[in-house]
Amino acid sequence: MTSDSPLGIAVPDVLRASLLDDIYLRSANDARPVQRIGVLLDSEQPAALFAAVLDHISRSNHSRIEAVVVNGLPARPSPHRPGAGKLRKLITTLRDKKLRHGLAWTVYSRYDERLAPQAVDLLRPVDCSSLLTHAVRIVAAPDVKGFVHRFDTAVVQQLSDLDLDVILRFGFNIIRGGILKCARYGIWSFHHGDNEFYRGGPPHFWEIHEGNPCSGAILQVLNEELDNGLVLDRIVSSTQPGISVGQNRLAPYVTSAHMVIRALHALHEQGWEAIVGRAPEPVPYRGKRKLYRTPGNREMAAFVLGKLARSARLRAGNLVPKRTHWRIGFRPAHGQGEIPASVQGIRWLESPRGFFHADPFILRHGGRSWVFVEEFDYARQRGHIACAELNGAGLAAPFQPVIEEPWHLSYPFVFEHDTGIYMIPEAAESGKVTLYRAEDFPFRWVRERELFPHGLLDVTMHRRDGLCWFFGALVDPPAASDRLCLFSSDGLFEPWKWHPANPISADVRRARPAGRIFNLGGTWIRPAQDCAERYGHAIRFLRIDELSTASYRESEIAVLRPPEGVLGVHTFDSDGCFEVMDQVQAERCSRVG
Numbered sequence: 024m025t026s027d028s029p030l031g032i033a034v035p036d037v038l039r040a041s042l043l044d045d046i047y048l049r050s051a052n053d054a055r056p057v058q059r060i061g062v063l064l065d066s067e068q069p070a071a072l073f074a075a076v077l078d079h080i081s082r083s084n085h086s087r088i089e090a091v092v093v094n095g096l097p098a099r100p101s102p103h104r105p106g107a108g109k110l111r112k113l114i115t116t117l118r119d120k121k122l123r124h125g126l127a128w129t130v131y132s133r134y135d136e137r138l139a140p141q142a143v144d145l146l147r148p149v150d151c152s153s154l155l156t157h158a159v160r161i162v163a164a165p166d167v168k169g170f171v172h173r174f175d176t177a178v179v180q181q182l183s184d185l186d187l188d189v190i191l192r193f194g195f196n197i198i199r200g201g202i203l204k205c206a207r208y209g210i211w212s213f214h215h216g217d218n219e220f221y222r223g224g225p226p227h228f229w230e231i232h233e234g235n236p237c238s239g240a241i242l243q244v245l246n247e248e249l250d251n252g253l254v255l256d257r258i259v260s261s262t263q264p265g266i267s268v269g270q271n272r273l274a275p276y277v278t279s280a281h282m283v284i285r286a287l288h289a290l291h292e293q294g295w296e297a298i299v300g301r302a303p304e305p306v307p308y309r310g311k312r313k314l315y316r317t318p319g320n321r322e323m324a325a326f327v328l329g330k331l332a333r334s335a336r337l338r339a340g341n342l343v344p345k346r347t348h349w350r351i352g353f354r355p356a357h358g359q360g361e362i363p364a365s366v367q368g369i370r371w372l373e374s375p376r377g378f379f380h381a382d383p384f385i386l387r388h389g390g391r392s393w394v395f396v397e398e399f400d401y402a403r404q405r406g407h408i409a410c411a412e413l414n415g416a417g418l419a420a421p422f423q424p425v426i427e428e429p430w431h432l433s434y435p436f437v438f439e440h441d442t443g444i445y446m447i448p449e450a451a452e453s454g455k456v457t458l459y460r461a462e463d464f465p466f467r468w469v470r471e472r473e474l475f476p477h478g479l480l481d482v483t484m485h486r487r488d489g490l491c492w493f494f495g496a497l498v499d500p501p502a503a504s505d506r507l508c509l510f511s512s513d514g515l516f517e518p519w520k521w522h523p524a525n526p527i528s529a530d531v532r533r534a535r536p537a538g539r540i541f542n543l544g545g546t547w548i549r550p551a552q553d554c555a556e557r558y559g560h561a562i563r564f565l566r567i568d569e570l571s572t573a574s575y576r577e578s579e580i581a582v583l584r585p586p587e588g589v590l591g592v593h594t595f596d597s598d599g600c601f602e603v604m605d606q607v608q609a610e611r612c613s614r615v616g
Contacts, residue, residue, distance in 0.1 A: 032151060035144045037273075038075045038280050040499045042477045046521055047284045050085035050291040058188040058291055061090040061206060065194035067152045072276055073193040074149035079284035081154045085291035086284075088158045090185050092178070094194050095164040127323035128225075132268075139269025141502065145276050159185060165195065173200040182206075188290070191283065192245065199247055208295060209244040209253075211283065215275055216240065216315075217259065219306055222250040223315035227275060228268045232318070232326050233311065236555040237531065238262045240275040242282040249314070254303050256282045258529040260504040261555050266330040278503040278529065293523060301524060301574075347590065348610035349381035350374060351396055353413055353601045362543065362564050362581045363595060369604060372418065377401050377616035380422065382434045383603035384539065384596045385413065386465075388444065392600055393465045395446070397433035398422060401616055408435045408448050410465045413601055426459060426468050434481045434594075436539070440515050445471065451478035456495070458515070475519050480505065481536040484515075485547070487570060491515055494549070496535040497526065505534040505554070511572055520572070527575045531555050537562045538595040549577060552593045559593030559607060561585065 060080055069077070080086045136143050161181060165172035172195045182190070182205040190205060192198060192212035203210055215226035217239030230238040239259045243252040260274040289298050318326065352369035374380045382397040391412055398409035409422035426432060426448060434449035444461040446468065456475040459468045474482075479495030486492070491512045496505040506526035510519040528534040528551075537550035546566050553561040562583040569576040585592050591607045 032074055032078045032154065033071075033149055034075045034078055035071050035141070035147075037141050037144070037277055037500060037502045038071070040281060040503075042497065042499050043281050043285075044079075044082075046525075047281060047288040048079065048083045050083075050288055052085075052292045055085075055291055057084075058086040058287060059089045059186060060086050060287075061092065061182060061185065061187045061190040062088060062155075062158075063092045063094075063190060063192045063194050063198075063210075065094040066148075067091070067093065067155060068148035068150050069193050070146045071149045072145045072280055074151050075280050076191070076193070076283045077151050077154050079281070080287065083284065083287070086188075086287045088155060090159040090161065090182065090187060090190075091155050092161045092163050092182070095162040096167070124319050125317055127320040127327075128317050131323060131327070135267050135269045138267040139273065142269035142273045142276065145273075167196075171197045171199050174198075174202045176201070178202070179205060189287065197249060198245060203245055203247070208290065211255065211286070212243055212245050212252075213279060213282070214241050214243055214250050215272070215279065216250075217257070218243070218250040218254070219308065220310045221315055222308065222310060222313075225268065225315075225317055227262075227271045228318070229315050230262045231266070231268060231271055232322075236262050238271055238275055240279040240282075242279070242286060251305075251308070253299070254305070255286050255298060256529075257303050258282075258504060258506075259531050259555075261531045261557075266327065266334075273502055274504045277500055278506070280500075289523070297523075344612040345609045346401075346612050346615065347607050348615045349379040349399070349605050349607045351380045351383040351394070351603060351605045353383075353385075353394070353417075353603050355415075356597045356599055356602050362548065363583055363602065363604070364581070365583070366586060366589075366592060366604060366606065370417065371606070374398070374615075375421070379615070380409070381605045381607075382449075382594045383605055384435050384437050384594075385598040385601055385603045386437045386439070386444070387598040387600060388439070388464060392598055394601075394603055395425070395435035395437050395465075396422065397435065398424065399433075405431050406433045408432050408446070408468075413603075423466060425466050428453070434536075436481075436483055438484060438539075445515070447474070447482045447484060449479075449481050451480050451498070454478045456482055456493075472516065475510070479508070481552075483536040483538070483540060483549075485540040487547070489513075490572075491517075492570065493519060494536055494540075504529065504531055507534040507536075507551075509575055522575060523573060524575045527577075533563050533565060533579070537593055539597075540567070541597065548580070550595050553582070557591060559591040562592055562595055 163178045165174045179201040187206040189208050190210045192210050218241055227238045237259050241254050242256040243254050246252045258278045263271040350371050352371040354368040379399045380396040383394050385394045394413045395410050397406040399406040407424050408426040410425045411422040412419040430452040432448045432450055435446055437446045444464050446459045455473050456479055458471045458474050460471040462469050482495040484493055493510040497508045507528040508525045509522040509527050512519050532553045532555050533551040535552040537552040540547055540549050549565045551563045551565055553563050563579055564581040565577040566580050567577050589606050589608055594605050596603050
């Protein structure tokens with residue numbers, strides 16, 4: 024599905040974001056002039072993913088497209104005769120060594136287009152000429168040596184004279200030479216793949232082939248070394264299971280669509296030094312190959328056969344219908360100074376048939392411990408919030424529903440504030456973040472107020488330095504990977520302020536909260552879900568190294584992984600008397616309902 028942007032560009036709906044557009048299209052820095060942007064294109068009909076970026080820039084108040092360099096190289100001639108039939112094309116392919124080497128990849132790619140139509144839509148050409156009418160137009164035919172393009176001095180000088188702040192590479196090939204210095208802040212380019220492990224291509228195929236649980240994308244400033252420039256932004260998504268490279272590309276492509284406008288917004292509001300200061304630290308390349316290339320026929324045969332064998336094993340193991348079933352458990356608290364290293368000693372509690380329990384939070388009040396959970400109803404396919412008292416023997420009574428809404432509820436973040444007790448359950452389906460107040464703790468709750476007008480996942484509040492800090496995972500657009508965003512407010516009931524470092528994490532291994540932030544020997548620890556291998560696979564514990572209204576830094580100190588036979592653990596909390604966690608396993612439907 025596509026719809027026109029306010030400027031008439033047919034951008035796929037899967038790329039549309041609400042909150043991010045509100046934030047990144049408007050700069051509050053009135054003192055800085057509008058940034059001058061150049062664009063390198065193969066034609067004025069770039070892929071929809073690039074068209075979305077041009078649309079962002081054209082609708083912003085901080086950047087303007089001033090120049091477009093169009094590829095003037097002649098189109099590569101087709102190896103096939105005009106009007107040739109399928110048989111003639113096949114014969115031509117088999118006679119040509121290069122075409123023959125990539126035949127399996129070509130066939131696979133055509134088949135994959137049917138499996139991932141949304142990903143195909145992101146590469147569909149979109150006419151952007153209406154966005155470029157006021158820009159200086161340069162047609163350039165660079166010198167070509169292999170995959171490298173070098174521009175002549177006249178083009179380099181013409182671009183230099185335009186006093187551009189940034190040039191975006193949405194066309195041509197590997198760029199080398201003087202053009203890299205034509206813009207004040209360089210040439211920015213996507214690399215769809217994590218450049219720490221994958222240089223070359225095809226994008227996001229080798230991650231599936233090698234069984235890597237993560238598939239990434241970066242926005243980099245180009246230099247003379249392939250895929251090793253200054254990284255301005257990085258996202259890490261979960262590699263999709265199965266055989267489809269298109270399905271694996273969808274989340275990285277969609278998530279990366281706002282990288283450029285985010286960086287341009289930060290450049291205008293905060294300056295180049297702030298961007299460079301937040302850039303990821305460079306690390307040595309750790310890929311299994313120096314440069315990845317399009318797979319040959321043997322590699323494709325091994326890939327497809329391996330995937331088919333795995334699919335057969337999974338089908339054989341699923342002859343008895345199963346579902347992923349969550350349960351919660353508890354054990355005496357370890358006390359200050361320890362991070363849970365395992366689930367040893369946890370007493371797991373069974374949920375009623377037809378339901379599962381997950382996302383446990385615990386609050387000690389009046390000398391008693393109360394645990395709140397997501398109680399998910401298999402029949403209704405919706406969760407609500409339930410509560411029960413917990414003592415050394417287990418539950419004092421069965422869980423009792425305490426908050427039910429027409430939308431899904433989970434992650435019951437419960438806390439005391441001043442003289443009241445409040446809860447912020449996850450209610451992203453409602454499109455907002457809502458605060459509830461205990462009218463008669465623990466079983467009667469009322470909606471207190473709307474805290475934020477956009478849906479966020481697993482909102483976790485932390486009080487520090489006289490401010491309330493709110494951590495929440497944003498999925499905007501819906502097909503994007505989770506991105507952890509941070510907000511501050513002067514009080515629980517005050518407006519939220521967007522943190523300038525947002526998103527503070529776009530890494531699927533740590534972007535989604537996994538429980539209450541707690542103190543460990545004077546430092547604050549943030550539990551985070553690792554969803555790379557699957558949703559809720561493990562919990563990573565991150566030390567908050569810096570938290571202010573201007574900056575945020577954290578570093579990993581421990582990981583809690585599921586024991587053998589368990590698919591995942593994804594929430595941890597403690598009230599000083601008990602620790603509560605959850606875990607997920609594959610259970611027979613006949614057993615759990």
